[in-house]
Amino acid sequence: MHPELLDTTHTTWRARPAAHQPGWPDPAPLADVLDRLRVAPGVVTPAGCDDLRSRLAEVAAGRAFVLQGGDCAETFAGVRSDSVRDKLKTLLQMAVVLTYAGSVPVVKIGRMAGQYAKPRSSPVETLDGATLPVYLGDAVNGFAFDAATRTPDPRRLWQAYEASRATMAMVDDYAHNGYAGLDQLHRWNRDFVASSPAGERYEEVALEIDRALRFMRACGAHTDELRSVNVFASHEGLLLDYEDALTRPGPGGASYATSGHMLWIGERTRALNGAHVAFFRSIANPIAVKVGPNTTINEVCAYVEQLNPDGIAGRLTFITRMGASTIRDRLPDLITAIRDAGPPVAWVCDPMHGNTIKSNGIKTRALPDVLDEVRGFFEVHRTLGTHPGGLHVEFTGEDVTECLGGTAEIRPDDLPTRYESVCDPRLNRSQSLDLAFLVAELL
Template sequence: MSALNNLDSWRELPAAQQPDWPDPAALERVVAELGSLPPLVFAGECDQLKNELAAVARGEAFVLQGGDCAETFAGATADNVRNKLKTLLQMAIVLTYAGRVPVVKIGRVAGQFAKPRSKSTETREGVTLPAYRGDMVNGFEFTDEARQPDPNRLLKAYHSSAVTLNLARAFAKGGYADLRQVHAWNQDFVAESPAGRRYEQLAREIDQALAFMRACGAEPEEFHTVEFYSSHEALILDYDQALTRIDSRTGLPYDVSAHMVWIGERTRQLDGAHVEFFSRIRNPIGVKLGPTTTPEEAMALIEKLNPDNEAGRLTFITRMGASKIREHLPTLVEKVSASGAQVAWICDPMHGNTFEAAGGYKTRRLDDVLDEVSGFFEVHRALGTHPGGVHIEFTGDDVTECVGGGTEILEDDLALRYETACDPRLNRSQSLDLAFRVAELYRSA
């Protein structure tokens, strides 16, 4: 049986978090059309990212992965893409300088259109409708028509992803990512933000380093462009299988919807469809691990998803919560490290720290996010392993969705600009605050 035919093996297993498509024939037509469309990324680019993640696993690089909780079709605009990329680049330059290691830049972009839900329905004022599962599946508006799963949205997700990737590549390669320009943006942040002023010394050091390079006549190409990769949770398996292609170089299957895809905490069942599908594709992949994950489960995931112990193939993205990471992470890291498994470790400090504010808004405290990152570093430093990166939900806009930060957002402020389609995101100022704090953790290690 060919590798492509083997991709159907997930259909024989329970698939969590899949939509209840009302018209199977319509879904079949859409899947067939997706299968005929050009790839969004190329297998060689996926391999390039895998090589960079191998360096992370060896302790020679750091991952900065972030973007929207849930992308929307309306958000695929030049302004939105530019603002997210700008914030990611600003964070990356700080981490690169402080850590003295390359920073692998991965966006939660161009495919993050579907979200798992804790409940399949939502009730408002006595009316119960299907839960919003992301623009890839149904609409956000609380109407019966909008909330019905529509497979045609899978096609719209593909085309929105293509637009987003085209914009991101243009910005990354067309001069917008110039190192000196990005540093100038950070200088503005330091000068204007109450939070930023705490990092004036680090910003001054970066400025001096750039001035020295300029005086030496050093103008490497890396100063003007960046490598930027896309990623998403591969939740809707019909979509990701339809966008899987056989690489002409190797004869192996790659999910060409993104450079990297990951399995969420709710879909990482060892006997489930998602783990089975991921075991067949050759992209670099990630798995979210929550506080209930046992060392035995982590080792079983490694055996299933990376049996050849290929460096850069598998990344564990921990999402423990600030109050639990110091208790639960050490046993996982110890067991995996002792086995010799080549795994990159990344911290998602967002999902374990969500709570509902008095006004009914889902939110997160920046202090909790920063505390979980601190705990992540503490555990790895104590064990002599590498804290390989951070995975965050953020936007380049000045939203009011998470509380705290230098320009402090209070719970009463959440209603001012609460714009997320799903979970609360850090705004630009809070994201940069996190980057400078991570830089401090690197320097103190």
């Protein structure tokens, strides 16, 4: 490990302004929960974090691709075997298509096992004349619109920890018990192609993967890599008390946030003089920063200087969330500045958050806009001769109706049918696979 990277006194963030932290009504229950978390086993291990960093180093070098995805906001009710299985199934099915199309390893990172808190644009919500605290994620308060449920409750931090541990255990079990075998994943994709209205468009890729699998079997390639996968856990490191309480010493004296393998700083909390940047500087995990259309060249250079001063490959990822209408204009200058500065950085595209719209008063996203931002991301990188390192997508494995378009042809009138997200709209399984096959054409 590289202790020179770190400010190992990871409590120095407390001297900085911390944005989007809950207004806990009583400090005593919070202190009790944090004391319990400080002695609890981690959700992940430092060794797993180091493993992911080494794989992200390959992404930064242009030799691998990232697929990061899952719920906008996990819920405690969603910690069910079928729900976790279906999200993992969708992630892995997408990864099979992208692996073949890109001819490079795909690093699979779930937006799961920790994504229980969200920053919001307003601290309150008004409904039918009543004003209450806004829903901040199950780790803070409940979604139901009543005063008791919406009051921040620190006991939920322990529930979030237990839910994360349970989810990670299910992910590990599915990833290594044969469920994630390459033959099975591709068989599911073939079933999707056969039933999809766009099946003919996807048929060529599916047939090519068939031929590749037959060739490997003919050569006797039945390695463990074909029967199991590594899936890493990530979330926005928003609640600093929680993250700090789960920080543990690791090899070489470094500190690791054991709440997840990879944490990211959100667009709303990336202030250079803020507590989040200070805390992230103190941990050895691979980390990311979300950058939107208003991010400046000076800011991205400062993130590199503060968060990865030693230029460690795989340490820092930029997740771009520009919007389809602006990515081609805003992204080139940022990439050029980092490329010319020289440190290895991975670039990943979040095509969801910059394309949120309202249809009939319902928050949604249109799949054509999502795809156009991905297309713009690839165009910019190819023009500059840099590596489009991956995708960061909000999706679910269920047949929800939260985003418009796709081969399922979800229209505005369909949105209320199964709109189940407690925060932002997600692609359903069919739309996620649509995206994977369409990105395969770009790769």
